[in-house]
Amino acid sequence: MTPFDEMRLGGQARDPYEDYQRWFDRQDPKRLKKKADDAERVFRRTGITFAVYGEQEAAERLIPFDIVPRIISGKEWRRLVQGIEQRVQALNAFLEDIYHRQEILRAGRLPREIISNNEAFLPEMIGVRPPGGVYTHITGVDIVRTGENDFFVLEDNARTPSGVSYMLENRETMMQLFPELFQQVKVLPVEHYPRLLRQSLNAVKPQNCEGAPTVAVLTPGSFNSAYFEHAFLADQMGVELVEGPDLRVVDGHVAMRTTQGYKRIDVLYRRIDDDYLDPLTFRSDSVLGVPGIMDVYRAGNITIANAPGTGISDDKAIYSYMPEIVEFYTGSKAILPNVPTWRCSEPDSLAYVLDHLDELVVKEVHGSGGYGMLVGPAASKKELSAFAAKLRARPKNYIAQPTLSLSTCPIMTGKGLAPRHVDLRPFVLVSDRIRIVPGGLTRVALKKGSLVVNSSQGGGTKDTWVLDD
Amino acid sequence: MLLGRSANGLYWMARYIERAENMARLADTGLRLALTQSNAASDEWASVLTSAGVRDLFEETNDNFDTATVTNFLLRDTDNPSSVLSSIDTARMNARMVRTALTRETWESVNEAWMALHRMLRHRVDEPDLPAVLDAVKRETALIRGAFQGTMLRNEVFDFAQIGTLIERADNTARILDVKYYVLLPSAAWVGSSLDNSQWQTILRSVSALRSYRWTYDGDFNSSKIADFLILNRRMPRSLAFSYRGICDSLDYLADEYGERQPCHELAHARLTRLKSADIADVFDDGLHEFLSDFIRDNAALGNQIAADFRFY
Numbered sequence: 001m002t003p004f005d006e007m008r009l010g011g012q013a014r015d016p017y018e019d020y021q022r023w024f025d026r027q028d029p030k031r032l033k034k035k036a037d038d039a040e041r042v043f044r045r046t047g048i049t050f051a052v053y054g055e056q057e058a059a060e061r062l063i064p065f066d067i068v069p070r071i072i073s074g075k076e077w078r079r080l081v082q083g084i085e086q087r088v089q090a091l092n093a094f095l096e097d098i099y100h101r102q103e104i105l106r107a108g109r110l111p112r113e114i115i116s117n118n119e120a121f122l123p124e125m126i127g128v129r130p131p132g133g134v135y136t137h138i139t140g141v142d143i144v145r146t147g148e149n150d151f152f153v154l155e156d157n158a159r160t161p162s163g164v165s166y167m168l169e170n171r172e173t174m175m176q177l178f179p180e181l182f183q184q185v186k187v188l189p190v191e192h193y194p195r196l197l198r199q200s201l202n203a204v205k206p207q208n209c210e211g212a213p214t215v216a217v218l219t220p221g222s223f224n225s226a227y228f229e230h231a232f233l234a235d236q237m238g239v240e241l242v243e244g245p246d247l248r249v250v251d252g253h254v255a256m257r258t259t260q261g262y263k264r265i266d267v268l269y270r271r272i273d274d275d276y277l278d279p280l281t282f283r284s285d286s287v288l289g290v291p292g293i294m295d296v297y298r299a300g301n302i303t304i305a306n307a308p309g310t311g312i313s314d315d316k317a318i319y320s321y322m323p324e325i326v327e328f329y330t331g332s333k334a335i336l337p338n339v340p341t342w343r344c345s346e347p348d349s350l351a352y353v354l355d356h357l358d359e360l361v362v363k364e365v366h367g368s369g370g371y372g373m374l375v376g377p378a379a380s381k382k383e384l385s386a387f388a389a390k391l392r393a394r395p396k397n398y399i400a401q402p403t404l405s406l407s408t409c410p411i412m413t414g415k416g417l418a419p420r421h422v423d424l425r426p427f428v429l430v431s432d433r434i435r436i437v438p439g440g441l442t443r444v445a446l447k448k449g450s451l452v453v454n455s456s457q458g459g460g461t462k463d464t465w466v467l468d469d
Numbered sequence: 470m471l472l473g474r475s476a477n478g479l480y481w482m483a484r485y486i487e488r489a490e491n492m493a494r495l496a497d498t499g500l501r502l503a504l505t506q507s508n509a510a511s512d513e514w515a516s517v518l519t520s521a522g523v524r525d526l527f528e529e530t531n532d533n534f535d536t537a538t539v540t541n542f543l544l545r546d547t548d549n550p551s552s553v554l555s556s557i558d559t560a561r562m563n564a565r566m567v568r569t570a571l572t573r574e575t576w577e578s579v580n581e582a583w584m585a586l587h588r589m590l591r592h593r594v595d596e597p598d599l600p601a602v603l604d605a606v607k608r609e610t611a612l613i614r615g616a617f618q619g620t621m622l623r624n625e626v627f628d629f630a631q632i633g634t635l636i637e638r639a640d641n642t643a644r645i646l647d648v649k650y651y652v653l654l655p656s657a658a659w660v661g662s663s664l665d666n667s668q669w670q671t672i673l674r675s676v677s678a679l680r681s682y683r684w685t686y687d688g689d690f691n692s693s694k695i696a697d698f699l700i701l702n703r704r705m706p707r708s709l710a711f712s713y714r715g716i717c718d719s720l721d722y723l724a725d726e727y728g729e730r731q732p733c734h735e736l737a738h739a740r741l742t743r744l745k746s747a748d749i750a751d752v753f754d755d756g757l758h759e760f761l762s763d764f765i766r767d768n769a770a771l772g773n774q775i776a777a778d779f780r781f782y
Contacts, residue, residue: 046580221566
């Protein structure tokens with residue numbers, strides 16, 4: 001079956017791509033090729049790179065950028081936004097509930113052991129009320145498409161979702177490369193994201209913080225794969241970029257060491273994992289975090305974004321219950337459906353998954369970044385049997401999903417346009433209200449037929465356009 | 470407001486950019502001597518390594534003081550933390566850490582220099598290509614300096630980088646003079662000999678000051694004038710006096726901005742006052758070598774005091 005192509009349908013451009021197609025047909029392919037090379041040079045010069053874990057040299061790589069935009073109509077986008085807002089509201093209500101009264105467990109809508117046996121559940125957060133009652137200040141919702149009206153949520157990223165700097169730089173690059181194109185096609189802007197993020201973080205300052213809060217971005221340091229993004233966001237928001245050793249608890253507040261002494265921080269946008277946040281509470285060997293920050297947090301003297309313990313909401317085992325969770329907290333059916341998911345912890349499901357391994361995608365419950373997953377249809381017999389052994393050994397560690405026929409969008413290749421599979425990660429800001437910039441990160445599998453879009457596995461990115469129509 | 474760690478990053482970024490350039494200039498000096506007087510070349514290379522402060526390190530892994538070995542060590546050896554390649558790596562690592570404090574132009578000039586030097590120094594450089602490569606190193610660092618001076622707001626960020634540049638530069642000039650001090654010591658036997666002239670020219674060339682010296686002193690090579698030029702001349706941009714004038718200016722701006730003077734201010738000003746009031750004859754009388762070793766030690770101490778006063782760590 002041919003996958004749904006977002007640009008062309010039956011040899012014709014689909015509506016959202018009409019203007020683009022008209023422009024494209026008038027372009028000289030050689031000039032476009034040169035533009036693509038220009039784009040790579042711009043990225044290298046500005047140092048927009050990421051590090052790939054597990055490679056011998058922690059070499060800095062570019063995430064390949066494709067010059068063909070991924071276009072979404074205003075109508076499609078508005079529907080997505082409704083679904084996304086509903087979903088993040090449910091995620092926050094779920095987190096508030098699971099760390100307080102646990103009504104959803106009392107109601108029997110979620111098995112208790114899925115919480116109690118889950119490493120992502122932080123007992124330290126029980127009874128703690130984050131400033132403003134917000135848990136997932138920044139959420140990346142990964143969405144895939146299989147047809148004209150068929151969108152699914154593939155996963156929620158409620159811990160420290162990354163990629164928003166690519167959304168912004170990709171747009172900036174496209175506007176530099178093809179300024180005339182933006183006069184012919186009305187695209188909604190995304191460049192105000194850092195401003196919205198700052199507003200959003202300001203709005204959930206600690207209750208006893210008077211005046212404008214001091215905001216900082218906490219990075220693990222310049223060797224981290226997403227360091228560019230951390231620096232980029234701090235810069236764009238006009239706030240400090242701090243590392244663990246810059247911070248200490250002074251007089252019951254978290255403070256950063258400046259050239260003039262320690263200065264209090266009110267809101268910390270942290271880009272390190274829960275485990276490393278506080279060596280006194282979590283991993284004692286962590287030098288990335290701040291000793292004692294959890295005490296400051298419990299005392300209500302700092303906002304940590306995202307709140308510690310949000311991992312319990314984007315856990316892949318929890319994911320399979322998202323339709324129930326959305327309905328439980330919002331009172332209505334999920335607007336954006338889940339991808340059907342088999343929980344390998346359940347014997348019937350495990351049996352089915354083992355029988356149909358060559359058709360399924362199997363993922364680690366706690367994995368991310370495309371590491372440790374199996375794409376059944378693309379795997380060899382040997383890989384399948386090796387994976388089956390892993391599954392039998394630790395069934396609880398896995399979930400499985402059908403191999404979706406992901407939509408495609410063309411990329412520019414040496415031989416012209418060629419369709420490749422894409423997904424979409426819009427970024428959602430939650431605080432006094434929900435803010436979503438029209439767009440997101442489109443990841444694209446560059447290899448023909450490949451379904452893996454992760455940048456660590458050879459995926460690229462595209463500028464994502466939401467049309468002003 | 471500036472993080473202590475960022476001040477530290479700016480300071481070392483600037484020091485290592487300056488160091489990369491100094492290494493290229495030292496290599497250039499050695500190369501010229503090796504070309505003109507082949508018998509004394511290995512002595513000259515040995516003294517170049519001493520000036521660079523890496524002679525012991527060099528001898529740990531090398532025995533030959535020939536052009537190919539020494540230039541490779543100065544340019545490409547990543548076990549040598551002061552080689553051009555190591556310096557630009559460290560400079561960029563620091564720049565990357567503080568990139569939000571830098572203008573886009575400054576960051577990109579550092580990043581592009583890093584890419585260009587890695588490209589040029591990927592393989593051993595053949596001797597005939599050395600002059601072009603050394604020129605390219607100086608050009609890349611000049612581009613960084615141009616972007617930095619031309620686009621950076623004059624604030625604390627600028628001052629910490631400026632202090633780093635000038636501390637490194639003063640250290641470098643003092644070391645070059647110290648290694649060559651015996652040439653500058655008046656000795657009846659040496660005066661007027663051709664070796665003498667070329668040695669003096671070497672000193673001037675290694676701080677890119679040969680032409681300025683000619684302008685200032687009408688080409689009269691003379692030990693006390695050269696020492697005066699490099700130590701006390703306040704208009705010579707690589708002299709100790711010039712460097713300290715700049716360090717004091719930047720420290721004073723910081724004191725104004727922060728409304729507070731620190732121990733490092735007193736140290737730097739005391740040193741500047743000495744440089745201003747000194748007479749080169751007195752320096753020679755007290756011993757040039759002693760003067761320079763004291764200076765190098767005090768210069769390093771000032772760097773440490775600045776790090777402590779502004780909470781670099």
